[in-house]
Amino acid sequence: MPITPFYQRIADEIRERIKSGDLRPGDKLPSTSELCTRYGVSTQVIRSVMLTLRAEGLVEGHQGRGVYVRDQGVTG
Amino acid sequence: MPITPFYQRIADEIRERIKSGDLRPGDKLPSTSELCTRYGVSTQVIRSVMLTLRAEGLVEGHQGRGVYVRDQGVTG
DNA sequence: CCACATTTGTCCGTATGTATC
DNA sequence: AGATACATACGGACAAATGTG
Numbered sequence: 785m786p787i788t789p790f791y792q793r794i795a796d797e798i799r800e801r802i803k804s805g806d807l808r809p810g811d812k813l814p815s816t817s818e819l820c821t822r823y824g825v826s827t828q829v830i831r832s833v834m835l836t837l838r839a840e841g842l843v844e845g846h847q848g849r850g851v852y853v854r855d856q857g858v859t860g
Numbered sequence: 861m862p863i864t865p866f867y868q869r870i871a872d873e874i875r876e877r878i879k880s881g882d883l884r885p886g887d888k889l890p891s892t893s894e895l896c897t898r899y900g901v902s903t904q905v906i907r908s909v910m911l912t913l914r915a916e917g918l919v920e921g922h923q924g925r926g927v928y929v930r931d932q933g934v935t936g
Numbered sequence: 937c938c939a940c941a942t943t944t945g946t947c948c949g950t951a952t953g954t955a956t957c
Numbered sequence: 958a959g960a961t962a963c964a965t966a967c968g969g970a971c972a973a974a975t976g977t978g
Contacts, residue, residue, distance in 0.1 A: 789946055815962060826948050828904075831964080832911055839915035847963045848956030865965055891943060902967050907945080923944045924975030 790825050791832040798833065802842055802853055809855040813843065866901050867908040874909065878918055878929055885931040889919065 788796075801807040814822065819830045834851060837843045845851040864872075877883040890898065895906045910927060913919045921927040 791946080816964095817962080828947065828949090832908075832946090834963085835908055835911050836915045839912045845963060846956085847954055848961075850956095850962070867965075893943080904966065904968090908965090910944085921944055922975085923973055924942075926943065926975095 790823065791829045791836070794819070794823055794825075794829070795833045795836050798837060799840070799842060802856070807853050809853050811853045813851040813853070815850065866899065867905045867912070870895070870899055870901075870905070871909045871912050874913060875916070875918060878932070883929050885929050887929045889927040889929070891926060 798807070798813070807813070813819075816827055816830050819825075819833075820827055823829075834843065834845060838845065842854060842856070843851050844854050874883070874889070883889070889895075892903055892906050892910075895901075895909075896903055899905075910919065910921060914921065918930060918932070919927050920930050
């Protein structure tokens with residue numbers, strides 16, 4: 785049984801929080817440094833998480849503001 | 861007008877090649893080091909490209925073998 | 937089965953740019 | 958002007974799977 789890498793576990797957790805409604809559209813995710821501290825990983829791992837979640841259309845990042853949960857099922 | 865980052869340009873190019881049929885399901889993409897040399901970027905950039913393309917379901921990587929174009933529209 | 941090269945996967949540390957507050 | 962915060966990129970290191978000889 786393969787071990788799950790950090791970036792995937794974190795992505796899974798955030799994805800589940802979004803799908804379960806714990807995190808709703810418009811909600812702001814914790815900052816990158818906050819997530820780094822919380823999970824004990826580097827910024828690269830968090831970047832991988834956000835890259836994945838963005839590609840899936842679940843979140844969108846804004847420089848200087850933060851990363852926000854998108855309205856699910858909305859592409860524009 | 862924003863400049864397009866490397867990882868996004870490379871991802872766009874590969875994505876277009878897949879959607880246009882230039883790269884077909886089952887085709888093997890060039891190796892990571894090959895792409896690094898070709899585009900003059902680091903492995904991290906290529907990793908970001910593959911992470912994005914994988915999240916989009918366009919390709920799938922296999923350790924020791926390579927990255928292959930997936931049958932589009934097939935989830936399993 | 938073992939040794940080796942190849943290739944993808946994962947992670948760390950650091951630096952710089954740009955946008956927001 | 959400064960602090961905060963996301964975005965991009967480089968370099969280095971090690972693990973795991975595969976194919977070849």
